[in-house]
Amino acid sequence: MPAYRFRLCTPDHHPHTAERRELPDLRQALIAGHSLARALLRHRNGRTPVRGSLDIEDDGDQPVARILLADLARQLS
Numbered sequence: 001m002p003a004y005r006f007r008l009c010t011p012d013h014h015p016h017t018a019e020r021r022e023l024p025d026l027r028q029a030l031i032a033g034h035s036l037a038r039a040l041l042r043h044r045n046g047r048t049p050v051r052g053s054l055d056i057e058d059d060g061d062q063p064v065a066r067i068l069l070a071d072l073a074r075q076l077s
Contacts, residue, residue, distance in 0.1 A: 003059045004029040006036050010052035018057075029056050030065055037067045041076065 001022045008016040019036070023029045037054045044050065050073040056065040 004032070004064070005057040005061065006033055007055045007057060008040065008052065009055050026056075026064060033065065033067050034072070037069060037072050038076065041069065041073055 001024055003020055003022050004026075005018045005020050007018040010016065021029075021032060023032060033054055033056050040054070041050065050069045052069050054067040054069065055063055056067075058064050
């Protein structure tokens with residue numbers, strides 16, 4: 001089963017730990033990524049502006065998708 005890495009990227013370029021999950025395909029990785037991004041936004045609880053993205057990388061550390069946090073925050077509000 002392929003592995004995907006979910007990495008939070010912020011404008012301050014502060015290193016963030018990446019979460020790795022084995023998922024059957026990119027579709028499932030996107031679903032998991034949106035779930036992780038929504039959890040990040042809930043944890044933020046409206047205290048600070050939303051900037052950055054949640055990047056999804058394949059097993060070779062190549063980017064395969066990007067979820068923009070500001071866009072997701074607008075969709076959820």
